[in-house]
Amino acid sequence: MRRSIYKSPxxxxxxxxxxxxxxxxxxxxxxxxxxxxxxxxLDTLAERAIQARGGASNFKLEPGYRHTICxxxxxxxxxxxxxxRVLRPGDILSIDSGAILDGWNGDAALTMVLDDGERPDLVAERRALSDVTEESLWQGIAALSRASHLNEVGDAIEAYILSRGDYGILTDYIGHGIGRRMHEAPPVFNYSVRQKGPEVRPGLVxxxxxxxxxxxxxxYVRDDGWTVATEDGSAAAHWEHSVAVHKDGIWVLTAHDGGAAGLKQFGITPVRPA
Structure with a gap:
């Protein structure tokens, strides 16, 4: 029997x-x-933080992967x-992390740009890239809160990114459902597709x-078999949140405030699942 993509309260x-x-x-x-x-x-610090809440790294459950973060x-x-690898001034750094606790998963990512007083233009350019990516995430989350079907999220993300400049949106790597497993159905596109996708209703995570x-x-994938890099050497950014839809609204599971700060601009107040 096909497993439902919708969770119970x-x-x-x-x-x-x-x-x-x-x-x-x-x-x-x-x-x-x-x-x-x-x-x-940084990997060690992330693992300690997860363990302090009684959880474990779910990335380490991926076959062949031995670390807490990417x-x-x-x-x-x-x-x-x-x-x-030692971080240097001006680096743009994306961190992806996930935790499993009592058999349930979380998954999120953020991007940072390290200060570099000698190359302010480089830092500004990379921070603009990160800011556009982060804001596109919130545009997608806001779209989810009012969507009838899931692929409206990708419409919102793509429209925002293209409105901000000549950026490239990855199509080979996308979002996903999450629950008992870190990667579940349904796929979550970051760009417009023809299909409508599944219905957005309570229980979708x-x-x-x-x-x-x-x-x-x-x-391309580097020789280590994991690292995905740009062919032209251009900088990249990655932002992610796990988000739950329930009968009273939405809640960003991987934000301490449930997404309140990011969603305020849209007039959306997240509600914690009861």
Whole structure:
């Protein structure tokens, strides 16, 4: 029998804690990320934050992957492996993290640009890329709150990104449903498609994650078998939240405020699942 993509109210409540554990891990990385630290050190901090809430890394459950986060730097878009790489001024760094707690999953990502006083133009350009990507995420979440069908999310994300400049939107990597498994149906597109997608109704939980590049959207996978990078060497940004739809509204599971700050501009007040 095909598993339903819709969760019960009780299951939505069980997804609150893994979402917060994921948010904690990203907060820990955000506080520590600076020139001179290694991506492996950031990985350790993220794992400690998840464990402090009683959770575990769900990334480590992926076959062949041994780390808590993915750390992608500069032309790396997603799935960068933490290691001895030392962060430098001006780097644009995307961190993807996830937690599992009591069998339920959270998944989120953010992008940061490290200060570089000698290259302010580079920093400004990369921060603009990150800001456009983050705002496109909130545009998608806002669209989800009022959508009849899921693929309206991709319409909103693409329209916003294209309105902000000549950016590339990745099409080979998209968002997904989330619940008992980190990656579940349905697919969540970051661009317009012809199909309407599943109905948006209470119980739908999805990870929305736009990935945007400053140049061409053509990519390749590095020799490590994981890291996805731009073919033209252009910078990349990645933002993600896990979001639940329920009978009283929506709630961003991987934001401590449920998405209140990001959704305020749309006049949307998120409601915690009861």
């Amino acid at each position: 009780a299951q939505l409540r069980l997804m609150l804690e893994p979402g917060l554990a994921t948010a904690d891990s990203l907060d820990a990385v955000r506080r520590a990320a600076k020139a001179g630290i290694t991506t492996l050190e 750390a992608s730097v500069n032309d790396e878009i997603v799935h960068g492996i933490p290691g001895e 999805v990870a929305i994650e736009p990935m945007v590049v400053a140049g061409s959207a053509d990519t």
